[in-house]
Amino acid sequence: MSSATLYDKVWDLHRVAELPGGSTQLFIGLHLIHEVTSPQAFAALKDLGLAMARPERTVATVDHIVPTTNQARPFADPLAEQMLATLEANCAEHGISLHGLGSGRQGIVHVIAPELGLTQPGMTVACGDSHTSTHGAFGAIAFGIGTSQVRDVLASQSLAMNKLKVRRIWVDGQLQRGVYAKDLVLHVIRRLGVKGGVGYAYEFAGPAIAALSMEERMTLCNMAIEGGARCGYVNPDQVTFDYLQGRPHAPSGEAWARAVAWWSSLASGTEAVFDDEVRFDAGAIAPTVTWGITPGQGIGVDEAVPTLEQTAPEERPLAEEAYRYMDLQPGSAIAGTPVDVCFIGSCTNGRLSDLRAAAAVASGRQVAAGIKAFVVPGSEQVAAAAQAEGLDRVFVAAGFEWREPGCSMCLAMNPDRLEGRQISASSSNRNFKGRQGSASGRTLLMSPAMVAAAAVTGQVTDVRTLLP
């Protein structure tokens, strides 16, 4: 059983009581909500005649259903309009801070909470969205919840939870040029599997992790859930503190030094005990691309789609299903696979450094004929920062569309979606069947720089060959 890890310390600090049913009541420090998974929770609260326990600890934005072309109200889609209007009414009724469209602070919930300094080390963070694991990048214990649990947090600022085991994922070395946090996490999931993390929190540590920026750490923790781990985290360090200092909700003045001292005390120390440890060498990781229908079906861009013989027996039925669905031949190279649509954005890779990496590839090149390529900044702040340094113009000059912030084609609850059997190069997080809005649409997951490389060549391309 783990002890003295950051997970253990934060868990103990937020433990309210042991519940009669056998689970632990855990205080939730930060609750984030959006328009898709909250309306039924507010309705349940009303049905039960309950008030919100601590409305000041819930923060809202709108992201999943917003169009990325025309965001004028009312939306063209009446269902989308109804969902946003419902969120607005619920926030007004309960006194919840809502970062709406045009506020300058709207965006994907997992992008805006960090950039506003809402997410801080040592917090418990919950949101009705599985990619809440993103916030673990700050040394928070952050996890996705369902709508019944959203109701519970609204009513009590707490949840009934069972403690996880802790697996340390130790990464030595450093990532090669052209290899990013996205490649690292796709590689980890490839090796440990999409169910390898069930029952675990993943602690990412080691020299390669320490060298990552906060935005890269967010990409890494974002996809812990794709490996089955409900939360992933990185111990807070100077990189974390430098990112937070000066942000709107970060502590300031005399509180800052006290905060840093407390945050520093939370990190897993040398005395920490883990339930499990796995080691990786960052230097051995190539740009990674998925070829199948789960995020675990990934390979280096210089590899071939694995054959059945190369696949573990228990994984073979899924591999066969993936060959059929993706229409890819086992044993054939993934590089050179033609694509139709190129999407840069999402809570995984819609931040400023992601757009910079993609723009560096797009700059001075042209989107290949017949390819639809578009860039969706993760937030209004990301959009403003990217425009201030001219990234939007780089993309537009190269033939990409520059869009308004939102979840966009990651999950296609908005007008952005694949048509028919189109195949996308996507910087998002899920390549499930039908995920991007067409029941037969196909998704190849990769880093934003790799998506840009696919856009300008029209096919899956090793981005390292395009870098100066």
Added chain:
Amino acid sequence: MTTPAFPAGPIRNHRGRGIAVVGADIDTDRIIPARYLKCVTFNDLAVGAFADDRAERAGEHPFDRPEHQQASVLVVNSNFGCGSSREHAPQALMRWGIRALVGESFAEIFFGNCLALGIPCLSAEPSVVAALQEAIAADPAAELWLDLEVLEVELESEFAGVNRWPVHLDPGPHRMLVSGQWDATSQLLANAAALDATATRLPYLQQFAQAA
């Protein structure tokens, strides 16, 4: 078909016909595609259950087959319900008629969402799941008896007689279901004083005044 009442109170057992959805890593986008999430209530979600898979199989998906229309026990393989945290997935299954699942393993958030609705997700050895799936295919009218108190599944069919296998449920969720305490809200509200005490010791809620 009238949908039976939603779960309430202690969940000690369940009797019902089985329905098998075969395959590993069936994610919640497949259980209910995102377009069905454009709603402000869960009431009408039954139609979205496995919607794309059903369309693809044009009437041959188990959820469309006439012999499974009365089924209430869904038998699945490993890592069922992975991906998105959408409670719409178990809500859609529940509104279609599912009251319990038996599978090789379940994704964590999906398991918790089912628990919050009073729907047990019982895990079983792959050989047991395979036997159940075969038995359901051979005799869709056969009834499964799930005994949560002793953690067994029993299947009585015309062809194979009575078979009984062990199933697993972690002690916490097990106790919550059989005691009827799976709906956590009232338990959480009962500890207001302890909750306030916890908030008081959290440095980030106290301007870090109690920091180390």
